[in-house]
Each structure stands twice: as C-alpha cells, then as structure tokens.
Amino acid sequence: MLTLTAVPAGPGQAQAVRDRIGALVSGPLPADAEVRGDWVRAPGARSGAVIYVHGGGFTDTWPEAERMMAYRLSRTTGRPALRVAYRPAPAHPYPAALDDVLAAWRSVLDTGVPASEVVFVGESAGATLVLSALLEIKRTGGPLPGAAVAVSPVTDLALTGASLTTNDGKDLIDRAALAAVSDRYLAGAGPRHAPQSPLYGDLRGLPPLLVAVGTDEVLLDDARRFAEAADAAGVSVRLDTYEDAPHSFHLSDLGEVLLDRIGRWLADPVRDHTVSGPDAGPYALAEGPDGALWFTEIGAGQIGRITVDGTVTEYPLPDRQARPHALTTGPDGALWFTEWGSGRVGRLTTDGRFTGYDLPRPDCEPHGIAAYRGAVWCALETGSLAAVEVSR
Structure with a gap:
C-alpha cells in the first residue's frame, strides 16, 4: 500500500533551502564521530549498517560533506554508515x-x-544508484537489504516526467541540467531501460521503500511515478512530499526533518505488503516447510507465498472459481487448504504443483484445517469432520 505524506515546511524553511544549501552538512565532523576509512559511526551506533550513496549528478563528490551526511545518518538510524566513493x-x-x-x-x-x-x-x-542496485540485486538472486531510502531520485533518464515542465523555474535545477547529467552518465546506454532508469524495471519483490521529494522539484514526478509503480508491484512504499522544497532540500535545516522521518520510519515495526490486488482477499496464514509465509487469497483464487525480504509469489488454483480458505502445513511437507464453496481439500507443493481431493458431499463447505497424526483434518459446515490420510 502506498502511503503518501505531505510534509509542511516551517516558517521560512523552504526559502532557507535556497539561501543556505549545504547548511546541514557544512563544518567539521563532531569530535565524537568515529571515522574508519569511509565508515562513519555516531555514538550509540551498534549493529546493522547504512550504505550511503551520495548525489552530485554522477560526476561530483565532496567527501567531507558526504562524511557529515553519513554521520547524521548513523546518528539517526543507530547503525554505522558506509559512504560509497563510486567512480564518477x-x-x-x-x-x-x-x-x-x-x-x-x-x-x-x-x-x-x-x-x-x-x-x-x-x-x-545517489538515490538513482540505490534503486538501480536494488533491481540488480533482485535480478541476480541475492538477498535484498531490509529497506531503502531514495531522496529526490532520477528514476527516468529519458526525462518524460511532467514536473520537468510544470516546476521549471521553481527548482534549483532544470531539464537542461538533467539532460547533460543523463548524457554524461549513460554515454550511449538506453535511457528507457533498467536498471539505469529504475522506473522501467520490474519492481516486484523490492524491500520497503521510503521515497522523499520536494514539491517544487523538477524531479517530483520521477519520485511520484516510481512510488506509484512500486506500490502497484506490491512493494511497501511511503512517499513523503516536502511542501515548496526544491532539489537538495536535504542539505539545509529542512533536512533535519527528513532525517527524523527516516529514523521513525525505520523504527516502525509495521510494513504493508500488497499482494495481487485490492480484491485478492488474503485470509489464512501458515509458515511453510521452506521457511516462507504462505497464505490464501479468497478473492483471487490463489495461494500466495512471501519471504522475509518481502518477495511475493502467487499460485493460481487450477479452478479459478475456487475460493481457498484455511491453510496449514501437512505432515508430508506440502501446503493443504480448504476450498470454500467447492467441497474440496487442496494440496500444493512448494514447487507449485496442485492436487485436489473431493470431500463426500460437494455442499459440505469445508472451513478450518489442521494436520494431526499423519492426516489432514478439516471442519465441515454439515456438522462433521473429514480426514485425508497423508503419505509421507
């Protein structure tokens, strides 16, 4: 589910971004900051890690300012932060x-x-590179990070967002500047392809995302369209829009608001994971023998599977009119479920193979299901229990 939050600017904050870009990261590191190579650790930072990827149009770097931002991220998240010094x-x-x-x-x-x-x-x-990296990690099958934050990302290097025109003159950058950035970075690579333009990628299975953007940015639609596409792909995503803020707002005092919201978002234990659609009707849940969480989708006629990193896989029942109801792991290592309205019990292996078992009466309406002593038992609306013997 996409959560959209409009973040109001305090008195004068939006104008201060224009007047004082760099205020958040200017000055020397505090004396209590511990720097080892490009690892920066604020006091109290313990386990986990932040991988911080700086901006600068893919061409520029300001190491001291970037280390300051890494320090602030470490302080906000309670994790050591690694500043990535990528080749420009x-x-x-x-x-x-x-x-x-x-x-x-x-x-x-x-x-x-x-x-x-x-x-x-x-x-x-740097936000573009973060989203590109997520797509590549997913494509190559490796484990995904727990979460990602993209501030003012360029998600469409083909530059098709409407805000490139509607916000022209309000922002600190414009279409011409972005076109030059795109040309230097891509050097002939296709701007309408992923992962370089994350908007064009397969976003299914990405980890929870926080996307932040100023409403005066020419990149407003890059952020908004990506967040909407991620939401449609079943990703838990929050879009924060900072009112009247231009590009690079995170480098001013308004950036403290952003940092606070990042910390609160990471500390929030609740994450939404959208499945196939608003009418899917996810219902029963059970841990599978493979360590994933399996669930029934009454409305969509499917069995779903979600891993700890949020990757969702769905298995449509052979009879798409069937409505899978309760679910359990059987003694044979398969998933067993009742088909409400069809008088059947179904079996699904972890590699996606279905088998159906007709119950004595088609109108018996099976509901609850449980594994017990080598059989799978289900409760019938007719006032009885049915048991299916299971071969291991």
Missing part, C-alpha cells in the same frame, strides 16, 4: 558507479552483517 562520470560512465555500489554491498555482507539489517540511503543521483 564522464571518465567512468554507466555502469561503473552501479558496480561500485554493488561491490560496497557485497563488502558489507562479507563482514557478517545480515542483509535484513542493512539500509540503503541515497540522494539525487
């Missing part, structure tokens, strides 16, 4: 920077940090 374009065009982000990800996993305890955070071009 045009000397190193796509996919060099993306390869460097993926290498940083692998290096963090190699230290023993669980993937689920890693958060990707990026701003502007």
Whole structure:
C-alpha cells in the first residue's frame, strides 16, 4: 500500500533551502564521530549498517560533506554508515558507479552483517544508484537489504516526467541540467531501460521503500511515478512530499526533518505488503516447510507465498472459481487448504504443483484445517469432520 505524506515546511524553511544549501552538512565532523576509512559511526551506533550513496549528478563528490551526511545518518538510524566513493562520470560512465555500489554491498555482507539489517540511503543521483542496485540485486538472486531510502531520485533518464515542465523555474535545477547529467552518465546506454532508469524495471519483490521529494522539484514526478509503480508491484512504499522544497532540500535545516522521518520510519515495526490486488482477499496464514509465509487469497483464487525480504509469489488454483480458505502445513511437507464453496481439500507443493481431493458431499463447505497424526483434518459446515490420510 502506498502511503503518501505531505510534509509542511516551517516558517521560512523552504526559502532557507535556497539561501543556505549545504547548511546541514557544512563544518567539521563532531569530535565524537568515529571515522574508519569511509565508515562513519555516531555514538550509540551498534549493529546493522547504512550504505550511503551520495548525489552530485554522477560526476561530483565532496567527501567531507558526504562524511557529515553519513554521520547524521548513523546518528539517526543507530547503525554505522558506509559512504560509497563510486567512480564518477564522464571518465567512468554507466555502469561503473552501479558496480561500485554493488561491490560496497557485497563488502558489507562479507563482514557478517545480515542483509535484513542493512539500509540503503541515497540522494539525487545517489538515490538513482540505490534503486538501480536494488533491481540488480533482485535480478541476480541475492538477498535484498531490509529497506531503502531514495531522496529526490532520477528514476527516468529519458526525462518524460511532467514536473520537468510544470516546476521549471521553481527548482534549483532544470531539464537542461538533467539532460547533460543523463548524457554524461549513460554515454550511449538506453535511457528507457533498467536498471539505469529504475522506473522501467520490474519492481516486484523490492524491500520497503521510503521515497522523499520536494514539491517544487523538477524531479517530483520521477519520485511520484516510481512510488506509484512500486506500490502497484506490491512493494511497501511511503512517499513523503516536502511542501515548496526544491532539489537538495536535504542539505539545509529542512533536512533535519527528513532525517527524523527516516529514523521513525525505520523504527516502525509495521510494513504493508500488497499482494495481487485490492480484491485478492488474503485470509489464512501458515509458515511453510521452506521457511516462507504462505497464505490464501479468497478473492483471487490463489495461494500466495512471501519471504522475509518481502518477495511475493502467487499460485493460481487450477479452478479459478475456487475460493481457498484455511491453510496449514501437512505432515508430508506440502501446503493443504480448504476450498470454500467447492467441497474440496487442496494440496500444493512448494514447487507449485496442485492436487485436489473431493470431500463426500460437494455442499459440505469445508472451513478450518489442521494436520494431526499423519492426516489432514478439516471442519465441515454439515456438522462433521473429514480426514485425508497423508503419505509421507
């Protein structure tokens, strides 16, 4: 489910972004900041990790300012932060920077940090690289991070967003600047292809996302369209729009609001995971023998599976009119379920093979189901119980 939040700017904050860009990250690191290489750890930061990917149009870097942002992210999240010093374009065009982000990800996993305890955070071009990295990690089948934050991402390097026109003159950057950024970064790679333009990717199975953007940004529609596409793909996504804020608002005092919201979002234990659609009707839940969570979808006539990283797989029943109801793991390592309205009990193996078993009466309306002493038992509306003997 897409959660949209309009974040109001305090008195003068939006104008202060224009007047004081860089205020949030200016100055020396605090004395209590611990820096080892490009790892930055604020006091109290313990387990997990933040992988921070800086902006700068894929070409520019300001290491001291970036380390300050890494420090603030570490302080906000309670995790050490790794600043990724990726190779810049045009000397190193796509996919060099993306390869460097993926290498940083692998290096963090190699230290023993669980993937689920890693958060990707990026701003502007860095946010684009974060979303591109998620798509590549998913494509190659590796474990995904626990969450990701994309601030003012460029998600469509073909530059088709309407806000490139409607917000022209309000923002600190414009279409011409973005066109030059796209040309330098892509160096001939297709702008309408993923992962370089994340909007064109298969977003199914991505981890929970927080997308933030200013309403005066020319990239407003890049952020909004990506969030809507991720939501339609079943991703838990929150879109925060900062009223009257231009690009790079995170570098001003308004960035403190963003950091606070990132910390609160990461601390929120509730995550929505959309399945096949609003009428799917997810109902019963059971842990499968494969360690995934399995569930019935009464409205869609499907059995679903979701992993700890949020990847959803759905298995349509052979009879699409059937309505799977209750669900349990059987003694044979398969998933067993009742088919409400069809007088059957179904069996689904973890590799997707269905078998159906007719009950004595087609109008018996099976409801609850449980495994018990080598059989699968179900409760019938006719006032009886039925047992299906199971061969291991």
